[in-house]
Amino acid sequence: MMSLACIWANVCRLATAARAAAIALIAASLIGGCGVVVRGVQDSYNGLANSDWFWHGRHGDLTEEQRQWLATAWRYVANNTHPTTGLVGAIDGYPVFTMANVAEYLAALHTAKQFEQVGAKEFDERLSLLLDFLNTMALVDGVLPNRSYHTASGQMVDAAAQPGIVGWSAIDLGRLLIWLNLYRRHYPSFAEYIDKVVLRWDFCRLLDGRGQLTRGEYRDGGWLPVQEGRLGYEEYAAYGYYLWGQMPTLADRFEPYERRQFYQVPLLVDGRDPRVDRVIDPLLPTPYWYAGMEFNWDRWDQLDDDDDTDYGRLDLARQAHSLYLVQERRWRRDALYTARAEHILSEAPHFVYDAVFGLGSPFPTLDAQGQFHNEAALVSTKAAFMMWVLWDTEYTDALMGVMRHLYDPERGWYEGRKERTAGYDQSLTLATNAAVLQSMLYKQQGKLFRAPPPMSRLQRVLGDEFIHPGRCQPVLEFSSR
Template identity: 40%
Template sequence: MPRTPNTPKRRSPFWGGVVLCAAILVLSGTSYSVGVTARQIFLQQEEEVIPIIAGGALDDIPALMRGNLPSATLSLVEGEALRETPPRMCDMPDDYFDKLDRGLDRVSGYTPHNAYVRKYRARRGFLSEREKRAAKVAWHYFEKFTQENTGLANSVGNYPSTTLWDTASYIAGMVAAYELCIIEKTEFDQRITLLLTTIKSLELFRKELPNKVYHTKTGAKVDYTNKPGEIGYSALDIGRFLVWMRICKNRYPYLANTIDSVLLKWDFSNVIDDEGLMFGTYVDKETGETVYAQEGRLGYEEYAAKGFALWGFRPLLAHRAEPFLTASIFGVQVPYDGRDPRVFHSQNYVVTESYLQDGMELGFDLPHDDVTPDWLHSDGWRAEFADRIYQVQENRWRRTGFMTARSEHNVKGPPYFTYDTIFSDGYPWNTVTPRGDYVPDHAAVSAKAALGLWALWDSDYTDVLFEAMIELYDPENGMYEGLYERGQGRVAIFTANNNGIILTALLHKVQGTILTPYRGETEVWYTAYRDQDIRLRRNYPDPPQKRDWLPALRHSIQEKADF
């Protein structure tokens, strides 16, 4: 067999294996070196590209400097436009409400971000003549029962005593009267300045926070008998007061320094703890020592918590609904606080008032939300629970005929004050005294609750409530507290809280959510005392950042099967 010299020599399998291994080694080495090089390059680039800028997001600045940071709100973080601040009613163009976005085409329910759209929209529009008259009469209460020397308004008629809760109602009335053009700026400024000056000079409860009750004529702290003394402070009252301080500060920037100076006198070290629970105080009868006790139940607690959050505090636990339970009443799962009154010695009243205040004043929004329109509520579960509170009252009216708008209210004569509840102490429609006695004869349609429901729920039922309440006034003294459910007539008593909330409801019809966005940069509230340890001792907060925001949550929605 001839042999061709050009024919290549056939390699052995061993040779092939060697070549394959060599190739693998070369490729692996190349990959490794490329990877290492690339990693070095990328890491090198990251260090060069992202520097930590002083005061920037990566800069963990010391406490001394944090006050200069702006509060992180939704508009700042998301870069969206702030909500508009509405003009006074007398400055509104005639077509103001024609262009208003009311979200009528939106379906009710939760959004992916846990915001909530309610089934009913709020009423919006100019005040009618009847409504204007009611507003003027309600304001007349404050004209008549405000003390000239202190600027404090009486809580109840001519009884010269008040709480911070009722003082907030007076401020609400004042803002509403100004925005509804019942009073002019001169009178508004005169009143608010005198009031804030007095509040700043109030003697605090054991150098912490304002006492629960003050004498309106003298401004002295008093006990429940209106005699000089002290009884402790209420975190709920302070929370509501903080809501209205924030409303005033955001609406009227020229008052900001005065308002800040009032609050910078207070010591918040004990009113809110690290977990975000709120604490009130009372004085131990035996030892005279201050006793700190958790304060607030579902409804009031979240409203007051938002008041604290508006000033940079982080009431994380107080803002949560848990622990809560539900009671099925007329087919509605009514939420109530799950803390057993027998254990915690604090009643779990379910009333309308706190939900109304959250809705009208804060728009059922989270404290950092300065963007969303009125019909979208970023604090979703609050709006959804409020819907239930409304619905159960309408259902009672439809099924029993009892016109229902339940709230806490004063009554003439003993027991002077009742919790006229939707649910409490295990019973639906329970009307109880502050010590727990069942007093069904004091059940009433509360004027403030009725007009609050009317403002926030534009429905046939609230039209009925409106007709029952809008002329329920005494031109000399203000709006009556309500109408007795069992036919005893009007609740013939006049209070600051009732008239203040009615004015708020009427203002809400004109302007929508009362709280407007803050348009300044930083605040004295955040920058003061940075060179001292006072901020630390008094627990003054730093400007809240995104990580400090209260969470937007949702709870299980009631299904048809629940009925």
């Protein structure tokens, strides 16, 4: 089996367009990072960072222009859906996707259904094709999804679209678990088929005994679980495991961390030393903002709470707000539009972390090897839309003023605007267009997790002593509430 280093070497030999797509896919799967992180947090924010009223998002019916934004984002999905398999590529014109991309597709399809961008029959066809794939796709060691698959064949591939098994990602699967659980709630007639998807997986290889997320790495002739995760994405992915009855307790903690302050805004950053632990440590806002749109920063077991001013995970909410506020203050004090996220680029290095903090520096742009590319920073379309719906402020109004036209009406939304020159990066991805769709749904209805879970086949299987699949399976003990 190929190591990640071998995969990177093969990617570097690809043609330019293919290489850009391949690097983006691999790097996106590495957002979780490596190294053991033991976390614990003390609440000591003050002033505006503690003001609940500030966190109220931008809510209300969509305007005609905003409905056009919605339609443009869905066009990416329509254009990149394989006509036979129904699978959607991660990058425009490139036939590879990850399990995180499946979650993005589910988010896009759910939004399109809610806004009647797709009718009942098209929704049924799309979801049925996807569930059929998830229930029949080849698995690593027969127990967990590979990192990436091919949209045309549905077979396991590496990020360069070549046949290959590259292991699994607990971070990617955590996000997919979130969206599969949301579909159980909103579309209970499909709950049986969704449960069958998850019952195929071996959760003992996704979580160790301490509740730490683990990815699959090929060593000594077999696939071994190795710690995966980074501040932000671990806590967000933990929601998915909790929702299916697992206990990702270590992944859910803010440890170890350091306190930093930029523009008089307090932030928690990864406490590992990259020189010692040999990991890069970009602090990215997107996982905290997904947690806001999807859960309103509630605890996983408090999702029935409809009070949008009450946050069961105040630590996540404060960090999310601080990550917004430090970007607003950079705009006010340095006259720099700022909307940071991980994203692909149309030119080398093809994928970067546009971070708020990383490798000891504020606002670095880092590639997957930890090299600086600050000249490649973007004002991210994905981040701009998320900020705009989560914070109704003068800054997000100004930000949307320079981002609202970054699209091709026939292809979808571009990745972003170059921070230094104002030029467009015209790359198109499922991640960005799904984020635009999801943001519009959040504006319309607030937090996305509201519907209670249904009873379904999962309870039937787990409650039968003769057909119970074993201890490494989901539990959903709370689902009968």
